[in-house]
Amino acid sequence: METDYVHGYTDSETRRLSDQADTLAELLHGGTQYPPGSRVLEVGCGVGAQTVQLLTRSPGIALTAVDISEDSLAEAKRRVAARAPYGQVEWHHGDLHGLPYGEFDHLFVCFVLEHLPDPVDALRTLRNHLRPGGTITVIEGDHGSAIYHPRSDAAQAVIECLNRSQADAGGDALIGRRVQPLLTEAGFTEVVTEPRTVYADQTVPHLVDGFTRRTFIAMVGSVRDRSIATGLSTPDAWARGIRDLERTAEPGGTFHYTFFKGVGVR
Secondary structure, eight states: OOOOOTTOSOHHHHHHHHHHHHHTHHHHHTTOOOOTTOEEEEESOTTSHHHHHHHHHSTTOEEEEEESOHHHHHHHHHHHHHHOTTOEEEEEEOOGGGOOSSOEEEEEEESOGGGOSOHHHHHHHHHTTEEEEEEEEEEEEOGGGOEEESOOHHHHHHHHHHHHHHHHTTOOTTGGGGHHHHHHHTTOEEEEEEEEEEEEOTTOHHHIIIIIIIIIIHHHHTTHHHHHHTTSOOHHHHHHHHHHHHGGGSTTOEEEEEEEEEEEEO
C-alpha cells in the first residue's frame, strides 16, 4: 500500500523518531511485553526506533520487521545492531499487501495507520496474518489533542498545516480517537483502548526537550516547505507560528498531548 510519508525521509526526521521513541518509551510501551519465543510482526518499523524498544522489553521474541522504505530499513538494521544486538530480527522490505507468509502470535502497529488512506482495509489484511487468539497492538497520536499555553492563533495555524498536509497525502492526523472503532470494524474482538497522555512544563525538562521541542514542534516543522509550496502558509506566517509554538517550551509554557493505545484479539 503506497503512502506519502508527510514528514519526509530526512536525517532530521530520523532524529525526531529516535527522540520520540526514547522520550516516550514507558508511556507507549508500558503494559506491552511478549513471551520469549513469540512470533511478533512489527508493521511499518521505519528507522527502527520502536523496534529497539520491542526487543529490549521482550527479550527472546522472534521479530519480523517490515517497512516500505529500503533506506529506513537500512537505518533500522544499523540501529538494532548498535542498541539491541542480541535481538532476533527478520527484515522484510514491502508494504501491507506483501507481508511474509505465515501466522504471527502478535502484531505491533505504531504510527502507521495515520498515513494510510484506508486503515480498516489495512487492519483486515493484518488480521489474516494473526493466529486465532493472537493480539494486535495499535498506537496512534491525535494532533487535535494538543493543548498548550500560551495559546496562539498563529501556532494553531501551523499545527493545522500539518493536519491538512497529512490529509492531502491520504492520511489522518486525528486518527487516535478512531483506534477503537477501526479495530472493531476490521473484525478484532475484546478491543480495549486507553489514552496515554504526555504533559510537559518546566518541572519536567526532559519532556519539554524530548517531546515538546524534539518531537512535536519538530514534527510540525517537517511540513514547512510543503505548506508554503501548497499555499497553506507563507514564510512570515510560518515563522510567527513556530515562534509562538516554541514559547510553550519556555518557562511558564505548558504542553499536553494524548496518544491512544488499542489492543484487540483475533
